[in-house]
Structure formats: structure tokens, C-alpha cells
Amino acid sequence: MIFPKPLVHGRLIKRYKRFLADVELDNGDVVVAHTANSGSMKSCLEEGAEVYLIHVDDPKRKTKYTWEMIQINNAWVGINTAVPNVLVYEAVKNQEIEALTGFTHVKREVKFEDSRFDVFASNEKEECFIEVKNVSLKDKQYARFPDAVTTRGKKHLETLMRVKEQGMRAVMVYVIQRSDVEIFTPAFDIDPDYAATLKKAYESGVEVYPIRAIVSPEKIELGEILPFNLTR
Template identity: 75%
Template sequence: MQFLKPLVHGKLIKRYKRFLADVELDNGEIVVAHCTNSGSMKTCIEEGAEVYLTHVDDPKRKTKYTWEMIKINADWVGVNTGIPNVIVYEAIRDRQIEGLNTYTEAKREVKFEDSRFDVFAKNEQEACFIEVKNVSMKVGEYVRFPDAVTTRGKKHLETLIRVKESGMRAVMFYVIQRSDISVFGLAYDIDLAYAETLKKAVASGVEVFAYQAEVKPEGITLVKQLPVDLNFPSDKGLFDI
């Protein structure tokens, strides 16, 4: 996915009220940017760090900027949680993901029972519901999910189990918008219920994909699949952030 227009550079002053951030632009102007990430954003918040924003030309919007990425340890980390939905949909549509590259049709935001999933794909042989999550919390070499309790995420997993039971394929797809990690895992210490539900979902046949994305001011692209480790860490030090 390429950004349609150049991003606006600045530095983070602070994030507050979850969905707002004050940013000082290069020209000294201080603006309020919308933060799409409802989680804690642990390990990807650093006041004074470089950030990039999208300028939004919508007179109905209260905030004229959307926060896209932040530089942490010399690398860009994507913080816009809407981006993964777009890049996964495009990659499935264009048959770029091994294991999900046989579908002839792909749609976004399709409902099953009382849940709306990010991508629905099908071919003549099967149909597949895919839920997409953004992951950014670094713990050692791991990136862990979630960074805050997510009852909505747990509900999606429970519905994916029912998708599988109905005879369709069900996929949980995690997009990691940072490059300084090598394994995907679960944050048992933050949301044990979510972690246990994901393990139950996998045992029921729900598939897990974890893909690392390359984050640049020009665009964000899926680059490689990461190993998935759903075991409870025996070394509690893995939880230290």
C-alpha cells in the first residue's frame, strides 16, 4: 500500500484521551492528530520521537491529521490500525499471500452472525472469513498481542470458531508494523482470556497468520511471514518491557 500523498513530518509531544496526540510540525506549528489505535501502545510511544501524519482534507473532521507512524530505535513503527485491513485485503485480492492465494473473489467488511470480519474471500471450492489485527508491542525478540484487554477481539475469535464449525475456513491474521522482532506471541499477562480463546480457536481449526510489514513514509508493505509461538512463556522475563 502506497500513501496517495506525501506525509507530514513532525515530533510527538504527547498522546492523550487514547485517540488524540499533540504533534509539533517541522515549521513549529502544533497540531492535534487522530490516533486510530485504541490500545495502550506500549513500546511504541516516545515523546519527542519523529512521527509522520496524513493531512485529511475533510471539512467534517474535527482533527485535520491522522497519525501514521513513529520512529522507535531508528526504525519506523506503524500505529494506524486501519492500515493492516487495507494491505491484507489488497494482498489477498492480488493473490500475494501463500496459503491464501487461491481465492478468486475478496470483499471487505462482511458480516457473519453478529460479527463483521475484515475480509471475506472465496473460490469455487471454499469460503473464508479473515479477521485482521495490528500488532506493535515488542517484548524481547517477540511481538505480543494484545497490548490491552480486548473483549471485542475475544468475541471475534469466538465467532471464528463458529465460522469453522459451519464448514467454512476461518483465519486470524496479525500484521506486525515493525521490523525489530522475529516471533509472534501472546500477551498472557495482559489479557489471559484472549490468549486462552485464541488457543481454543486454533484447536478448533482456526488458522493463524502473522506477517511482518515494512513501514516507510512512502508506503507499508507485507514482507514476510513470522513464526507463531502460542505457548505460555516459562521465563517471566519475557513479559518485561
């Protein structure tokens, strides 16, 4: 995903009210940026750190900027949770994820029962529901999810198991928007119910692909699939 226009550089003053952040731009102006991330952002919040925003030309919006990334330990971390959905949709459509190739029809936001999944892909032989989650939490060499309790995330896993029971492919993709991690695990201590449900889903045949993204101020693209450990 190439950004449609140059990002705006600044430094984080503070994040507040979950979806807002004050940022000081290079010219000294202080702006309010929309924070497209409902999680705690634990391990990717540092006041004074370099950030990049994108300017939004929408007269209906109160905030004129969206916060895209922050520099932590000399590496960029993507914090916009909408980005992974776009990355995975484009990658599946363009046959860029080896395990998810061969589909002739790819759609976004497709409903199954009472859940809406991020991507649906199909061909003459199979149908596949794909749920995408953004991962920014780091603990040593581990990328972890979630960074806050997520009942919605647990519900998606439960529905994916029912997708599998009906003979379709059920896939969970974790897009890790940081480069300083080597293995994916659920955040057992933050949301043990989610961790247990993910293990159960995997054992039931739900496919799990943690993919590390390459984040830069020019573009964000999917990189390699990381190993994972679903047991403490």
C-alpha cells in the same frame, strides 16, 4: 499500500484522550492529530520521537491530520490500526499471501452471525472469513497482541471457531507494523482470556498468520510470515 501524498514530518509531544496527539511540525507549528489506535500503544510511545502524519482534506473533521507512524529504536512503527485491513484485503485480492491464494471473490466487512469480519474470500470450492488485527507491542524479540484487554477480539476468535465448525475456512491475520521482532505470541500477562481463546481456536482449526509489515514514510507493505508460539 502507497501513501497517496507525502506525509508530514514532526515530533510527538504527547498522546492523550486515546485518540488525540499533539505534534510539533518541522516549521514549529503544533497540531492535533487523530490517533487511529484504541490500544495502550505500549512500547511504541516516546515523547520527542519522530513521527509522520498525513494531512486530511475533510472540512467535517475537527483534526486535519492523522498520525501514521513513529520512529522507535531507529525503525518506523505503524500505529494506524486501519492500515492492516487495507493491506490484507489488497494482498488477498492480488494473490500475494501464499496461504490465501486462489480466491475469485474478495470483499471487505462481511457479517457472520453477530460478528463482522474484515475480509471474506471465496471461490467455487471454499469460503473463507478473515479477521485482521494490528500488532505494535514489542517485548524483546516478541511481537505480542493485544496491548490492552479486548473482549471484542475474544468474541471474534469464538465466532471464527463457529465458522470452522460449519466447514468454512477461518483465518486470523496479525499484521505486525514493526520490523524489530522475530516471533509472535499472545500477550498472556495483559489478556490471559484472549491468549487462552487464541490457543483453543488454533487447536480447533482456525489458521493463524502473523505477518511482519515493512513500514516506511513512502509506503507500508506486507513482508514475511513470522513463526508463533501460543504457549507460555
